[in-house]
Amino acid sequence: MATIAGTLAQPTQSGVWSWITTVDHKRIGVLYGVTGFSFFLWGGVLALLMRTQLAVPNGTVIESDRFSQLFTMHALTMIFLAIMPMGAGFFNYMIPLMIGARDVAFPRLNALSYWTFLGGAMILSLSFLFEAPGGGWFNYAPLSERPYSDGLGIDFYVVGLLTLGLSSLMAALNFAVTIINLRAPGMTMMRMPVFVWMTFVISILLILALPPLTVGLIQLLFDRQFGTHFFIATEGGDPLLWQHIFWIFGHPEVYILILPAMGIVSEVLPTFSRKPLFGYPAIVFSGIAIGVLSWVVWSHHMFTTGMGSVPRAVFAVNTMIIGVPTGIKVFNWLATLYGGSIRFTTAMYFAVAFIATFTIGGISGVMHASPPVDSQHQDTYFVVAHLHYVLFGGAIMGIFSGIYYWFPKMTGRFLGETLGRWHFWLLFIGMQMTFFPMHFLGIAGMPRRIYTYDDGLDWGFWNMFATIGSYVLAVSLLFFIWNFFRSMRREPSAPANPWDAPTLEWGTSSPPPEHDFDAIYTVRSREPLWYDRDHGIAAPVATGEHIHLPPPSYYPILIAIGITLLGVGALSHLAISALGGVIAFYGVWGWALEPTD
């Protein structure tokens, strides 16, 4: 792309400062992805510690309070610091490319989202140096209240999640506007790639689901700091209110975690089957239906709180109905595979395995949507098995599929296929070994969140089995990391469209130039690159006109530092909050006056 490099507003930057001040969606995507993956490894370490403790009855590796912190932080890390940011990494990198744009709608806001996320992640993770939250990721009141959790742990939880929520809200607003407003000519809504559609649904879910969580967190904060009693029954509050508020956010959150993976799989399957996605409108509308239904099922997390039969029946029915659109998606993926000319790349392995493991997670989900069954299985390892089949077998499998699929686009290099196979098979086997026995343990009556169990309970065998599985899983990740560094040391060799994929991100060089596209595509079909190929339409040629790119800015990181200090001050001394407020205010002022033209 050297021919038009001269027309760039800025020369391509490098060095640490360029990363700190970047507003390029691709670089922010990489930052999100790398940070998210690092936290994924960290969350995995926490999981291995727990599995080690549980491997044998009466384990003595970890004490009770530390174990509570481990499972709480494992969940928070995996959900908010690993899966969501890895998804956000793909949104950032791919969405503008897939809709044929040159950046997101608000590049500086995008950078602010990332740095705020990093600040919130630091607050949450560094809690280990003081006292990590130990109330479970849903942090049920009144255990989370001052009389029962006097330490800093819950405060870290509240401040960390408020900061992360702010970051997610800004990112979601940005992507909603980007997808609505920045599509290339001809890219109608019903021509958008499914991944873009799913991102859109997720953005809307986040925009609507985060406020209830924020309100709940603020109420908890007031309870702990200012003496209100929102969730303390003896003073007139209601502990179940927290559960309602949390799950009104929490259930859409579940789909926020799984829909990116569904989107990725919907991109990978057609490419490697070399045929269009089967039933595109059905996949899109079932995704929307899942998003809408996710608002009317929250109380199925609360079947055992003594709800009446009628609400239990209503929420059970709503929950099971989600099985129908999910089933439609599975069918469409299978029909996309059928009759294709299938190339079995590693990305494809992960995508196909996703369908199988996600189906298991979906089926066990329908099982405890049934209130009688839930009455026995609520809070047992059966639920742990279910949620890991959905979030590991679903979300993580999808994300790995996406990593192998888009790696050439993002780096210009391929990940090794042989090492990829090792990674895949070890991960797949390790995952089944770890999580499948948890079904049996749950049925046999092993509750979640216990740090040890007696010998006489007969749970030793499957627990040991699961622990071995978790180590196999860990080894598989070493293969991936090896693969990554091995590829990065090689010379870039990937052509623009190595997989012969149909979507626009493959219509520019690998990796793309800073301005994404030399010339903007005109979209004529749902599979624009295949359409152009089959109709002999050449890629659009740069006209040599000036391409305006937003200049780098250090105000995003400045504001994020201010926001983070606000939170840190709430945990330590209000003077730090004041300092943070001043920095944030100065940052906003500078941001507003900064020329972007």
Add this chain to the structure above:
Amino acid sequence: MAHAPAVAHGGAHVTSTGTENRKLLMWIFLGSECLFFGSLIATYLVFKHQVIERGIGPFPIDVTIDGKVEHGIFDIPLTSTSTFVLLMSSVTMVLAVYGAHQHRLKMMKLGLLSTMLLGLVFLGFQVYEFRTFGHEGLNLTTNMFGATFFLLTGFHGTHVGVGVLYLGSLLAASFRRNGLGRETGEHVEIAGLYWHFVDIVWIVIFTVLYLIP
């Protein structure tokens, strides 16, 4: 393919829908805010009757406990006045937006200024109301009415305060040499969206808290 040309120049004005990016952002953000205030109002309603059942006052409305009448704490005429003030600020906001679009900058500045002042008057009423309630023994920790009331109206007041700062920044910037630049109309209109939203939320709060028994 009836489509607007896309961002060939990375320009901020040409969008797929024709709606300016920042305006769309504000609309979607206000959607998010609806859920925020919705959650706070819902919390208030959850505890509304329970407060009276527990019998620990002060209460929002007149309540008879053991044959004794406890007078409600709300001062409807006073709050109606402050509500009227906030409603009038929406009128001046409309004038400011009109002035910005018509390039009648004096009108715009005057509109912004009076909107800010009316907002500040509203906040003054709120401070007075909070202080009075405090003297009558209602604070965050007295009962769930106090907790939910102060949290809800406090957050609304914060939104008004942020709005005043927002309008003040626009006003200050409009005195620069280039004023608000080429996009004066958009800037003020987006601020207007926010301001009107905060007003509408107050109408809902006033109705649900003060008027419905």
Add this chain to the structure above:
Amino acid sequence: MRRDLTLGAIVWVAVTLASLAVSRLVIAEISFPTRGAEEADVIDEAFMILTYLAAPVFGIVIAAMVVSVWRHRVSAPDEDGAPLQGTGAVPIWWLGITSALTLLVIIHPGLTGLISLRNYDPPDLQLNVTGQMWQWTVEYPDAEVRIFGAQELVLPVDQHIQVNIRSLDVLHSFWVPAFRQKIDAVPGQTTELHITPDRLGAPDDVAYRLQCAELCGLAHSKMVMPVRVVERSEFEAWLASQRQAAKARP
């Protein structure tokens, strides 16, 4: 097409049978805790219906996957796959069958299960159980026996027991795996559970234990005590002895 169908049918039957075998042998025979109450039948039946229905559904997904992968795999693709678009009877059948299955499990065991767990008969015995960190207080109000920090829960067999569950501090959950149902102890509320133990509970059977199932702090994992289900006469004798013991205490 015919070969696809044959292969698919074989895989489907094989996966379905394998899943059914696992359900039957590992879950129903080995993993289930001892069944100790009338209400347990509803829950176990619901669980097994869902498991058995899941087997063919899972089987068909795997079958379709195996057929596609096995029969249409290429090493170096030169041609596009035939574009298969959303027409024909298959998607309609799929939608119809999944919807019908969903409707079926909503009605049975979902709603029917809920209905059969509602017990309007007057209970034979009232039992108040109060959780606090990290022990249970057990009270038999009719017999005026109350045991703080109980070491075991003693229940009579074949009696319809209404358990009233409360909490003094944080959330707990009353769960005896043998009875299959759990219900949370929510501060400020009284939750109810109706159980009818119909089998004597051996003290060495781990399914007969009262386990706290909701995270309640430091000793949550240890908030467990054995449950003894005894004959009516033995239960009365035990109650009397408890009353004696209470009187003996100052």
